[in-house]
Amino acid sequence: MSDSAAGTAPEALGAHELITTTRAVRRRLDLEREVDPGLLEECVADALQAPQGSNLMRTEFLVVRDPDRIDHLGRIYREEFDGFYRASDVGLFNRVDSDPRHAAQSRRTRDSAEHLAAVMSRVPVIVIPCLTPRLAEGDVLNAKHRLATVYPTVWNFMLAARLRGLGTCWTGMTLGREDEVAEIVGIDPTQVEQVCMIPVAHYTGTTFRPAWRPPAEEFIHWDQW
């Protein structure tokens, strides 16, 4: 593994620090530094160590490094952000968070998300995790099983990236434009389901902190709901 831009050794992170400080990286994506494809291969290899339903590997990673394709994908991202997302009731722009700490965090996230929308066309790498064959329409049970196989794999990829000094951000912004994305990167949209779109770049700086979250007791039900 190589060291981060600042010369620290992110691979030395302890497991607890890794899982509590792997953040959505947007402002700290280094747009100037190239990402070695070998690092990305290592991340995918680590990702595939995640649990797999019925021990079947179903997650594939489309890694986009071509600047023209990234530019095109970034423009679609930006259009969705400026159009659909800004107007959405559940997104960061029109929602009222009752807890002031959550509200402050959401404001910071909104600003950071604005930044990502502005630079998505210029990130060095975009990764699109995919699932084949596509999910069957209306079959929620099947979708639960199949997506549950994909999500840990993708999160493993993001943790593996962090260990190699790479920042990532899970994004769903372009999922409503799957067909256009598919055309840019040569996906057959009748067969292949896009799961998300992840910008990847070396991160600037060295440390990340745990985010504020409500107390765990608010999320636990002991013995009965």
Ligand SMILES: Cc1cc2nc3c(=O)[nH]c(=O)nc-3n(C[C@H](O)[C@H](O)[C@H](O)COP(=O)(O)O)c2cc1C
């Ligand atoms: C399903 C999902 C979809 C997301 N979509 C986007 C997105 O389209 N754009 C974006 O900037 N962040 C996106 N995020 C990142 C979240 O905004 C981020 O994880 C959240 O604000 C918490 O921040 P943290 O991960 O740094 O703790 C998404 C995260 C998830 C899990």
